[in-house]
Amino acid sequence: MSSNNSSAQAYWKENLRIIMTYLAIWFVASYGCGILFVDALDQIQFFGFPLGFWFAQQGAIFVFLGLIWAYVFSMNKLDEKYDVHE
Amino acid sequence: MSLDLLTYLFIGGSFALYIAIAIWARAGSTKEFYVAGGGVPPVANGMATAADWMSAASFISMAGIVSFIGRDGAVYLMGWTGGYVLLAMLLAPYLRKFGKFTVPDFIGDRYYSNTARTIAVICTIVISFTYVAGQMRGVGIVFSRYLHVDINTGVIIGMAIVFFYAVLGGMKGITYTQVAQYCVLILAFMVPAIFLSMQVTGHFLPQTGLGATLDNGKSVLTTLNELSQELGFAQYTAGTKSTLDMFFFTAALMCGTAGLPHVIVRFFTVPRVKDARISAGWALLFIAILYTSVPGVAGFGRVNLIQTINGPDNAGTEYAEMPSWFKNWEAAGLIAWADKNGDGKVKYEAGNAFNGKPAFGEGNVNGDPNMQRITTNASDSVNEVYVDRDIMVLANPEIAQLPDWVIALVAAGAVAAALSTAAGLLLVISTSISHDLMKKTINPNITDKQELMYARLAAVVAILVAGYFGINPPGFVAQVVALAFGLAASSVFPAIIMGIFNTRMNTQGAVTGMLVGLVSTMAYIIYFKFMGGSSDQWFMGISPEGFGTVGMILNFVVATVISKVTAPPPAEIQHIVEDIRIPRGAGAAHSH
Numbered sequence: 302m303s304s305n306n307s308s309a310q311a312y313w314k315e316n317l318r319i320i321m322t323y324l325a326i327w328f329v330a331s332y333g334c335g336i337l338f339v340d341a342l343d344q345i346q347f348f349g350f351p352l353g354f355w356f357a358q359q360g361a362i363f364v365f366l367g368l369i370w371a372y373v374f375s376m377n378k379l380d381e382k383y384d385v386h387e
Numbered sequence: 388m389s390l391d392l393l394t395y396l397f398i399g400g401s402f403a404l405y406i407a408i409a410i411w412a413r414a415g416s417t418k419e420f421y422v423a424g425g426g427v428p429p430v431a432n433g434m435a436t437a438a439d440w441m442s443a444a445s446f447i448s449m450a451g452i453v454s455f456i457g458r459d460g461a462v463y464l465m466g467w468t469g470g471y472v473l474l475a476m477l478l479a480p481y482l483r484k485f486g487k488f489t490v491p492d493f494i495g496d497r498y499y500s501n502t503a504r505t506i507a508v509i510c511t512i513v514i515s516f517t518y519v520a521g522q523m524r525g526v527g528i529v530f531s532r533y534l535h536v537d538i539n540t541g542v543i544i545g546m547a548i549v550f551f552y553a554v555l556g557g558m559k560g561i562t563y564t565q566v567a568q569y570c571v572l573i574l575a576f577m578v579p580a581i582f583l584s585m586q587v588t589g590h591f592l593p594q595t596g597l598g599a600t601l602d603n604g605k606s607v608l609t610t611l612n613e614l615s616q617e618l619g620f621a622q623y624t625a626g627t628k629s630t631l632d633m634f635f636f637t638a639a640l641m642c643g644t645a646g647l648p649h650v651i652v653r654f655f656t657v658p659r660v661k662d663a664r665i666s667a668g669w670a671l672l673f674i675a676i677l678y679t680s681v682p683g684v685a686g687f688g689r690v691n692l693i694q695t696i697n698g699p700d701n702a703g704t705e706y707a708e709m710p711s712w713f714k715n716w717e718a719a720g721l722i723a724w725a726d727k728n729g730d731g732k733v734k735y736e737a738g739n740a741f742n743g744k745p746a747f748g749e750g751n752v753n754g755d756p757n758m759q760r761i762t763t764n765a766s767d768s769v770n771e772v773y774v775d776r777d778i779m780v781l782a783n784p785e786i787a788q789l790p791d792w793v794i795a796l797v798a799a800g801a802v803a804a805a806l807s808t809a810a811g812l813l814l815v816i817s818t819s820i821s822h823d824l825m826k827k828t829i830n831p832n833i834t835d836k837q838e839l840m841y842a843r844l845a846a847v848v849a850i851l852v853a854g855y856f857g858i859n860p861p862g863f864v865a866q867v868v869a870l871a872f873g874l875a876a877s878s879v880f881p882a883i884i885m886g887i888f889n890t891r892m893n894t895q896g897a898v899t900g901m902l903v904g905l906v907s908t909m910a911y912i913i914y915f916k917f918m919g920g921s922s923d924q925w926f927m928g929i930s931p932e933g934f935g936t937v938g939m940i941l942n943f944v945v946a947t948v949i950s951k952v953t954a955p956p957p958a959e960i961q962h963i964v965e966d967i968r969i970p971r972g973a974g975a976a977h978s979h
Contacts, residue, residue, distance in 0.1 A: 309965065309968070309969055312968075312969065313968050316968070320476045320477070323472070323476060324472070324476065327469065327472050331465045331469050331637065331641075332634060332637070332638075335461055335465055335637075336461075336630060336633045336634055336637065337630065337634075339458075339626070343624065347598075348595065348598040349597075349598025349599060349600065349606045349607070349608070350597065350598045350608065351608070351624050354458055354608070354624045355598075357458055357461035357464070357465065358453070358458070358460070358461050358464050358681075358682040359464075359594060359679050359682055361461075361464075361465045361468075361469065362464065362465070362468045362675050362678055362679050363675070363679070365468050365469055365471065365472050365671060365675075366668075366671050366672060366675050368472055369471065369472060369475045369476075369664075369667055369668040369671055370668050372475060372476055372664065373475075373661075373664045373665050373668050376480075376661075376664060377661060380661070380970055385969050385970050385971045386661065386970060386971065387659045387660065387661060387970060387971055387972070
């Protein structure tokens with residue numbers, strides 16, 4: 302348990318904000334670019350791929366990977382800020 | 388050196404390696420057996436997770452599926468990777484902080500209820516068994532095709548190997564074997580992928596090769612689109628599924644991935660909360676290497692397949708001139724040809740060449756071993772060729788005429804993919820039985836030593852059952868995979884999420900939610916997969932594979948409503964929830 306309760310709550314709140322931000326990007330990259338707007342994006346050419354097709358089959362995965370690593374980095378900083386790291 | 392000898396060498400060599408690791412990493416306590424002592428470094432855990440996750444389906448089937456359905460294959464590509472984002476941010480760190488051995492541990496303790504625990508155990512066992520049957524079959528297919536032993540012998544050899552390191556080493560043995568298996572399988576996937584990409588496009592990486600321009604001045608994808616249209620297929624880069632179905636299907640696979648017990652349990656094996664997050668990053672990196680290569684392999688394989696079968700002028704090829712891989716796979720029953728127009732030329736077009744799977748008669752046409760096998764159920768379609776989707780990855784090196792050692796490597800990789808996943812699943816099954824059922828529900832007084840014995844015994848039984856399914860595969864293996872992900876998405880996943888993010892969630896809410904999610908999803912899948920429901924009856928056009936998402940939403944809604952009108956959970960449970968949200972003080976995984 303952390304030293305005091307309000308700091309624990311502030312930590313949790315910031316944690317949720319980080320998660321929500323990254324999940325919004327996660328949603329836009331996969332469900333947005335790869336599914337909902339795929340046909341519109343296909344009008345754009347991207348290194349020989351129709352852009353929507355690229356997002357659906359490769360791009361979204363690269364975004365996922367970037368997100369997890371960004372999250373790891375953000376959380377390590379947050380843990381130190383609130384002094385809850387191990 | 389002959390191909391057979393090379394294949395024996397590669398598979399035999401990899402087996403020797405796995406066994407050596409198993410002997411080195413024997414488990415002495417339940418903690419080592421269940422969570423490898425909780426001391427696995429994150430990079431190793433990431434590799435082990437990747438091997439655990441990438442099954443025969445990822446290795447063998449996925450590129451084949453993408454190759455045959457084009458853009459819609461994205462549901463698998465995104466669905467089976469996007470779940471790791473959810474795992475990293477919503478589950479893994481908190482479950483690691485909670486620090487028990489299993490998923491039912493968390494659900495049972497968090498909801499202070501043995502009913503909740505039992506539901507979780509049942510889900511875990513059903514999910515894991517449905518999954519493991521396909522793995523054993525995969526091992527059997529590889530053995531029968533490359534080592535010319537019969538499928539059953541192949542299954543038994545596979546069982547013996549898994550038996551050795553899963554029963555002896557538990558999670559510890561499995562983890563370090565999986566690290567080796569990851570290396571074998573990624574090498575086996577990437578070497579032919581790079582060869583293919585170089586050969587077709589001159590690009591080293593299949594990721595960029597798929598966008599390259601060919602000698603004809605058009606891009607690979609444009610060429611594929613034109614070939615597809617000419618032969619009556621849908622355009623490769625266009626989708627045929629409805630947007631809503633794509634949405635639900637992808638979501639079911641993502642949330643299902645995040646809810647699969649054999650994946651979650653991997654995050655219990657690292658020392659700290661921080662390591663659980665990083666593990667997910669490593670795991671997805673190792674998975675992405677294969678997954679982002681799949682579209683390239685699928686595309687090049689498709690071009691090669693069509694051009695080899697139909698010839699440069701797209702008019703068909705004389706059967707006598709077909710390369711040997713065509714005949715080898717025909718002998719294995721995974722390719723079939725019926726000369727419908729009697730011109731002696733093999734021609735591949737859109738449509739089902741046979742009514743269902745091809746049925747073979749006795750021997751070959753005219754009794755001549757150089758002629759095609761006799762088939763008995765040719766359809767009215769003009770398409771003359773049946774190609775099983777699953778052979779794409781295995782046949783790719785042969786179609787592209789790559790050296791024999793590449794083909795042998797692919798065989799060893801496919802076996803590694805199937806065995807690593809099977810072992811992870813068997814461990815989860817045995818843990819569920821010895822820990823969640825025996826220790827936590829039936830007889831809490833057994834000693835650590837007895838529990839370990841039960842775990843090993845359960846592993847033995849699980850291997851025998853899995854082997855039985857491998858030898859006598861239920862015809863519904865492909866269908867039940869939908870069930871595994873649907874169950875995970877609609878029951879386990881929401882129960883864990885609410886357990887962490889909603890302090891107010893109580894037994895009543897969680898149990899009702901799980902039951903509603905479980906029953907609705909199972910009913911929908913069983914009706915449409917086993918009782919002959921037709922696709923025009925689909926609820927809002929949602930396929931059974933995507934219904935897990937609907938079940939999940941129902942679960943969330945019902946659980947929230949019920950928990951609001953019933954008593955809040957006891958104060959100590961609310962403290963547990965507050966505690967798992969803070970990383971400090973995770974310590975080692977413990978059993979009490």
